[in-house]
């Protein structure tokens with residue numbers, strides 16, 4: 597094959613490099629020609645999220661921070677594909693770019709890490725839970741209003757280090773990320789989804805590319821997971837209905853069993869003082885409509901309270 601190398605854009609954090617390496621290996625396994633030396637090349641792109649570590653994401657400008665520079669590199673033809681955690685991908689993509697494929701989802705749940713307690717329920721009253729995620733903070737406070745939420749920023753390795761240094765008594769991280777880092781053994785407890793509903797698309801990786809790159813889109817289909825794609829698209833449809841950004845604490849998880857789909861969604865006030873829930877079951881074929889409908893239900897339920905507190 598005389599084509600130039602497939603340039604794979606990635607963030608430079610340890611987790612991003614680990615997951616991009618996994619994606620590259622899956623592409624190589626599906627396309628022997630791309631497994632040849634030099635046929636694929638990783639291009640590390642630094643994003644704002646990798647630089648600004650002192651303020652919560654919700655204040656700096658949301659999850660576009662993880663993806664913007666990678667998208668610019670795609671549009672400027674500096675890379676051919678960009679690997680993302682789908683959780684970090686904005687609800688609306690820039691013109692000219694598409695998510696060409698979503699890979700099989702890893703465990704979507706959140707893990708509890710603490711040197712002080714084996715379980716979230718066992719933390720002493722008043723303990724400091726470090727998280728800058730409004731979604732995680734709100735759900736912790738729903739169960740344990742006695743705990744304190746303190747900000748904790750940085751990539752997963754940085755957060756674990758700050759936990760060890762005593763910046764907080766416990767933290768929560770996606771188990772999928774810990775697994776990719778080979779650090780799943782740090783998890784004291786994996787929280788069930790009825791206690792800690794994950795972020796939209798948590799645990800799923802996606803590959804973005806230029807909408808006109810038909811060859812690239814075609815070759816990526818070999819690593820796509822149809823079930824995960826449907827589930828993630830249902831969750832993203834819910835998010836889109838709520839105009840969700842990182843400023844809006846939203847959790848959603850779609851699960852597929854044969855022809856049937858269940859979708860759970862939660863919308864919170866950032867301080868955990870109120871929340872609204874939706875639970876849907878339906879047919880896989882109606883996934884997008886179920887997502888949109890569930891989002892509309894949450895919006896209607898939250899109504900004025902939500903608009904007044906969040907806008």
Ligand SMILES: NCc1[nH]cc(CCC(=O)O)c1CC(=O)O
Nearest residue numbers: 681683769770772773798799800
């Ligand atoms: N916001 C950063 C981020 N984006 C995706 C993951 C986890 C891995 C994934 O969902 O693919 C993480 C870290 C975390 O939340 O613990």
